[in-house]
Amino acid sequence: MAATPRGISKSLLPSAKTRAAIAKRMAEVSGAMTTAAVAEMEHRHAWFSELDAKHRSWITLVAQAGIDGFVHWFADPEPSRPSTADVFGSAPRELAKKISLYQTVELVRTTIEVAEKQIDELMPRADRPVLQAAMMQYSREVAFTAAEIYARAAELRGAWDARLEALVADAVIRGETDETVLSRASALGWRSSADVVVVVGAEPEDEPTVAIESIRHECAKAGIDMLGAVQGDRLLVVLGGGDIADPEFASRTVERFAGIFGPGPIVIGPPVDHLADATRSTRAALSGYRAAAGWPDAPRPVRADELLPERALSGDGHARRALARLIYTPLADAGSGLLETLVVFLDNGASVEATARALFVHANTVRYRLKRIQEVSGYSPTDPRDAYVLRLAVTLGRLLPADGRPGT
Structure with a gap:
């Protein structure tokens, strides 16, 4: 015995011969159903009317293929799970880029609603119950197929975008950024x-x-x-x-x-x-x-x-020059004994009193100069991490060659 299509009650399932006859009668009005469905799309969805003639014709083909596919499926002597690949196969892949999944679902819903209404108006009363039940099953399969198509398209698009992004990022990182790379970055949302x-x-x-x-x-x-x-x-x-x-x-x-x-x-x-x-x-x-x-x-x-000292010690010439340029040189240019005070302060274990005695100045003078050192360099001699940065900057600054640039 043939398998019963899911969604159709056994009590409503006619014989294969009867289904073939019903399908033949429905095939005779399928063109009218398609015309009515497209007219309803234009009336119900403003964005549909904004599509160009080419894309509207593709959607018409899909609607016609959907209704014809239902007729062929319903007339099959061995009813099974509907195969709806031919429905969307009638439209090019470009259509999936033009309309969204949400819009596709709306079109499927509109087509099914119009088809159900047309069944009540154009088909004999005895044919209607089984056609309505079969249409419900078929429309569900169509919706699943649409979702699968968009999921695959999104997966392919995502894979391509990932490869393109990797190429763009690599070019940017390597300093090979030309107009082509900038254009591709823009396409990726930059x-x-x-x-x-x-x-x-x-x-x-x-x-x-x-x-x-x-x-x-x-x-x-x-x-x-x-x-x-x-x-x-x-x-x-x-x-x-x-x-x-x-x-x-x-x-x-x-x-x-x-x-x-x-x-x-x-x-x-x-x-x-x-x-x-x-x-x-x-x-x-x-x-x-x-x-x-x-x-x-x-x-x-x-x-x-913040890692300039570690970078300098690991051989980064840019970091060495930055420490000398951004810390040592400003302190040397500021005068007022700032550089000398910094060196003595660090040499005396960060003791204000010992620094004052070594420089023959008042302790408050040392405190003032330490404050000025922080203002000029951005680093506080009283902070252990900052003191480490300052000490290394002074050492690198002293290694400046005669041309004013730190050694590499």
């Missing part, structure tokens, strides 16, 4: 025209694609553009827009998704003016990532500029 930082951390333990999408979600909530790629055992994230140039804002933003990175340090490179300049931020972030082991108690995330 909108920022200024202020970019690069973040480096360990490869995520989760699937990289999932991890990058999770970071993207957090960045979207913060109003920040984002590109990401896994390179070897590291995850590099490019951030742009908003107040990302503000160190505090950048740190708070990265904290939102810090848990997505693998264990270990997360280093934020210095801000640069444009995506095309991101390689400078990348260089500093990578240098900080390699040197972060020298400061086990560093915050997570940590800014690359």
